[in-house]
Amino acid sequence: MDNRPAGADGWLQGDTHRKFDTMAAHLRGMDMAMVEIGHRYAELYWAGQDGNWAYAAYQVDKIRTSLELALVRRPKRSASAEPFVTGLIPMMQQAVSAQDAQQFAGAFETMTVGCNTCHAAEDLAHIRIAPPVQRTVITHGP
C-alpha cells in the first residue's frame, strides 16, 4: 500500500486505491464527454457548411474517440449507443470522405436523430440536440 501523496503539491492523498478513485472522479463519466461531443458536433456542422472536409473528418474522429472512451467508463450506456457507434459514425465518415455537401446534410440530419435516440433511451429525452443556427466557434471557413 502506497500512502505517498501524488500530484502537484500532493493533492492526491490516501492509499493507491483511494488515489485512483479520486482520479476516476476527476476524469468524469459521460457528462464532460458530452460537453466535448456537443462542441465537436457544432464544429462538424460548420466544417460541412464550409466544405472544410479535412476538419470535418477530424471532428468525426474525435467524436468517435470521445464516445468510445466514455463508454469504457460507463459500460451500462453501451447498448443505447450501439447503433450510433456502429451505424451513424461510419455513415458520417463516408459522407465526409465523399466530400459531398448534399450527402453530408443528410448524414448530419440522421446523426442528429441518433444523438436524440440515445438520449431518449437513457431517459434523457429533455436533452434535445439540434443543428446550430449561429456560429459560436473559433474556426473559420475557407
Ligand code: HEC
Ligand atoms: C450513450 C448514448 C449517447 C449518444 C450516442 C449521445 N449521447 Fe449525449 N448524452 C448521453 C448521456 C448519458 C448524457 C448525460 C450524461 C450525464 O448525465 O452524466 C448526455 C448528455 C449530453 C449533453 C449535455 C451535456 C452537459 O452536461 O451539458 C449534450 C450537449 C449531448 N449529450 C450531446 C450529444 C450529441 C451532440 C450527440 C450526438 C453527436 C450525443 N450527445 C450522442 C448519451 C448519449
